[in-house]
Amino acid sequence: MRKIIHIDMDAFYASVEQRDDPTLRGRPVAVGYAAKRGVVAAASYAARKFGVRSAMPSITALRKCPELMFVPPRFEVYRSVSREIQAIFADYTHLVEPLSLDEAYLDVTENLRGIPTAAATATATEIRSRIFAQTGLTASAGISYNKFLAKLASNHRKPNGQFVIPPGMGAAFVEALPVGKFHGVGPVTAEKMNRLGIRVGADLRAQSVAFLQQHFGKSGPWYHAIAHGEDDRPVISDRPRKSSGSETTFESDLTDCSAIEAGVVAMADEVWTWCQKANAFGRTVTVKIKYADFRQATRSRSLSATVAAQVILRNISIDLVRSVFPLAQGVRLVGVAVSNFGEKEHSSVEQLDLALTA
Ligand SMILES: [Mg+2]
Numbered sequence: 001m002r003k004i005i006h007i008d009m010d011a012f013y014a015s016v017e018q019r020d021d022p023t024l025r026g027r028p029v030a031v032g033y034a035a036k037r038g039v040v041a042a043a044s045y046a047a048r049k050f051g052v053r054s055a056m057p058s059i060t061a062l063r064k065c066p067e068l069m070f071v072p073p074r075f076e077v078y079r080s081v082s083r084e085i086q087a088i089f090a091d092y093t094h095l096v097e098p099l100s101l102d103e104a105y106l107d108v109t110e111n112l113r114g115i116p117t118a119a120a121t122a123t124a125t126e127i128r129s130r131i132f133a134q135t136g137l138t139a140s141a142g143i144s145y146n147k148f149l150a151k152l153a154s155n156h157r158k159p160n161g162q163f164v165i166p167p168g169m170g171a172a173f174v175e176a177l178p179v180g181k182f183h184g185v186g187p188v189t190a191e192k193m194n195r196l197g198i199r200v201g202a203d204l205r206a207q208s209v210a211f212l213q214q215h216f217g218k219s220g221p222w223y224h225a226i227a228h229g230e231d232d233r234p235v236i237s238d239r240p241r242k243s244s245g246s247e248t249t250f251e252s253d254l255t256d257c258s259a260i261e262a263g264v265v266a267m268a269d270e271v272w273t274w275c276q277k278a279n280a281f282g283r284t285v286t287v288k289i290k291y292a293d294f295r296q297a298t299r300s301r302s303l304s305a306t307v308a309a310q311v312i313l314r315n316i317s318i319d320l321v322r323s324v325f326p327l328a329q330g331v332r333l334v335g336v337a338v339s340n341f342g343e344k345e346h347s348s349v350e351q352l353d354l355a356l357t358a
Pocket of ligand 1: 012
């Protein structure tokens with residue numbers, strides 16, 4: 001039996017902003033821009049009480065909560081907090097699978113601290129208290145014997161709580177759960193299930209694999225398994241990065257151009273840090289975006305010489321992402337990469353820049 005922990009930071013972006021600006025604490029805060037076409041990227045718990053949700057248009061959010069305070073996103077800060085929590089996870093297991101900046105699965109079946117496997121709950125408690133001690137932020141945890149259940153469990157006692165679904169209790173836990181809350185069941189599928197009379201986990205469990213396959217194709221066996229609380233997917237750890245690319249998945253799809261540009265700049269800066277560490281400089285810059293429907297767009301530009309300075313990489317990246325605006329739909333991921341590494345000597349400008357930033 002595996003021991004899986006799902007750790008999820010509470011209202012991550014908003015909590016970071018409240019941590020760094022005490023005047024925001026306890027107040028309804030939205031990370032994002034109040035601009036006409038702006039969208040809420042994250043909402044504090046006080047804002048959620050008014051019905052403000054991430055991915056909601058800012059105008060709607062302000063209507064629901066007129067005193068809502070908008071704070072522009074600072075992705076570079078979120079990235080750095082994310083690195084801090086990843087470092088804590090690494091003390092417990094090599095099997096860490098990040099889902100986004102603030103969420104990860106940990107397989108602690110064989111943990112590095114010699115904590116008995118029966119004590120996955122204690123492990124989760126310890127990780128959460130270390131996260132709080134180091135970052136001043138709270139996290140919630142779900143503990144179970146597979147990823148599907150661990151993720152459901154972490155949501156159960158949010159914020160700043162944890163919940164265990166012990167062996168054998170998975171099917172019972174999902175019995176009363178509306179199908180729309182199942183991981184991998186989107187609104188369209190949930191609607192279709194409802195039309196077939198499948199409203200909660202118990203209804204789903206009552207259907208045969210053949211029936212589910214007939215109506216939902218390849219996903220049928222997956223729905224059948226999760227209705228029984230079963231999920232064999234392994235925790236796949238992030239391989240050490242060997243490339244000069246960086247990408248990030250947003251907490252919610254973004255439509256606000258300045259927020260997307262801020263994300264691109266944060267990625268460009270990460271790539272630049274890598275270039276300096278690896279002493280590898282390329283001539284081609286590529287920006288990738290992934291839309292809400294998972295379609296991708298990439299834009300590249302090649303220079304005659306290697307990208308010689310951070311500001312150049314930033315500016316090219318911003319230029320490239322602007323070439324996909326206006327956006328037809330929300331953006332869930334942005335990435336920046338440098339390639340086309342030459343054997344050539346660095347230009348003198350570059351040497352100067354390296355000297356100045358060293
Ligand atoms: Mg979270």
